Amino acid sequence: MNIKDGILGLVPEVHRNVLFCEFEKIINNYREKKWEPSELNGGKLCEVIYSILKGYIDGRFPGKPAKPKNMYDACKEFENADSNKFPRSIRIQIPRMIIALYEIRNNRGVGHVGGDVDPNEMDATAVLYMSKWLLAELIRVFHKVSIDEAQEIVGSITEKIYPEIWEIDGKRRVLNNALDKATQTLLVLYGNQMSVKETDLIEWVEHTNPSVYRRDVLRKLHKSRMIEYNEKERLVTISPKGIQKIEKDIFEKKI
Template identity: 50%
Template structure:
């Protein structure tokens, strides 16, 4: 089955489903472009959508579109009082508590930053992005209308690593950080891919190397010899190794 938004969350009304993915994609775009505060704001809107989904699921009546409860924390706390016989712990406790934490960062952190060497907006946006990924993945796990394997694959897609200096445009990826040689670009690109895997053709295109033969000889051979990647020359797949992951994370 082809995975689409409609069958990933097929049990939800189309309006809420579309709202969720639209807001999630806006959040991802802002984060990848380094727009920290807008990413945090999108995280707040996502919270309201997820709450509306939970409220509709637990009451049996979904709203036509999401809305913000008058008292967000109290509304989420109220979900904890639902019957454990009727609703999973994820629906009653885990998702609502993540929503509360995410909403708190979105509402009450912006005016409280004082000092420190780490950009707090960047730090907060990173918390927001991974919390949002967890929320969407958890909703897919609960509401999917695809096979278990397909649901798991879609979750893997959602929770793949975010690398701030990797720009995804269509089917291409580009390393935006200047000064990295082709080997370091290759490692970062693989790090940003699902399961740390890409084909030789993809990598050569993304790095914009002169020729594929030179890319194999001058880049992949060395990375493979150093055990930073595993290059399968039979099928053309390149996998990032644990050593390669360490090398990338040491420079992030």
Template identity: 45%
Template sequence: MGLAPEDAFSVLPTTLRDDLLNAFDEIVKNYRERRWEPSELNGGKLCEAVYTICKGWLEGGTYPARADKPSRVPNRCWDMQTVYQQVPNSRSARILIPRMMLGLYDIRNNRGVGHAGAEVDPNQMDATVVLYTSKWIMAELVRLLHKLTIEEATAIVDGLIEREVAWVWTHGDKRRVLRKGLTWKQQTLLLLLTEAGDVAEADLFRWLEHPGLPSFRKDVLKQLHRDRLVEYDTNNRVVHLLPPGVTAAEALVAAEP
């Protein structure tokens, strides 16, 4: 089944889908920028949307327009296991996903996020748990809604992580920066922002239509690496956007004329 990332939650009401995707996007964005506390806080918002979707799925696919914030969330998650016990093939929606949500909520409430004097300060380890638990939950929702394999659902969620930039044109395996007046370095950062994970040097060179590969390596990639905006692996010829590079690229997006 060839499902595009933008269609992953098309069965949901638009506003509920936006609640889910906006919370997930904020987790990813804040993690990239090493903003640990906001990254963890948005785990709670994600859980509210996920709870609403699971409940709607278990009740026959009837979804409200917006995410619901139930009282005593941990209790409601535990209740799903028994309340919907008779729903066939429902283990993921009533047991697995709700139990993962319990972990996210516990980090939100008891690990120094949102509360002065809590036992643990916001940190990268907890934020990493939030990020990858959120990715697992999102992939499991996609699998549940569309009857996909785990591998197919995970690939779709990886596609969701890619940042949408209005003036980066995408068509198949082609990318073009449409905004004029940017340096080669700035264009490179923007292209990397729209991609998830490592990007091949050859792809960046092709997308930019840079006049010379030796110059591109020396004057663009190596300098961005020196400035700690990207990690440039010269052995495997791949480039990865680092947190300061995310911040620089997001500043360019924010400064859109």
């Protein structure tokens, strides 16, 4: 059974499908560094979660997710739900997070002062983690599991978007170890918004000789502009060219 079919059982299938579809769009666009407001926003996710909450409180779900005329007022209405029947998370915490996420969705790219931080990246990061929290909280409440278990389920869903990469104990592993070390390096770099330490890469791809890894993998990838390799600081960052290669050679072929 697909992991998504086994959770949120009280929620109609059409709402579940839209929920996970919109969540995966956010994850995918963030990993691909598509941070423009038109590419990455939580608006649709907010609307489906609002519809789920409303259907749960009213005792009947609409035929499909729909947005209210005024998201702020509609979410505030949930505070009036019976506290003896519905937990605080349903009445207050999730609705308030919806309001915050919807505010970013509607007013991104405006009001940012200073140029040191890319506002699109900053806002996209907020959208990403708010979305993860909302999904985990829905799973915790509707699936009756602990916070840790809900987070594990969200992590499992995220991993299934890119099943070639496995994150475990702070490390990233490529499950297809038949791939050459250069491809494995690009794969573990893919989706990292920050530079990665050379020592981490050596550990992640399990190369046995750091000097050979620098010579045959990192320097060659740098020369071909797949990565930016700062030898002085020993930091590595995947380039847009490297991202395109992974998406074309790995994800589109579905290894």
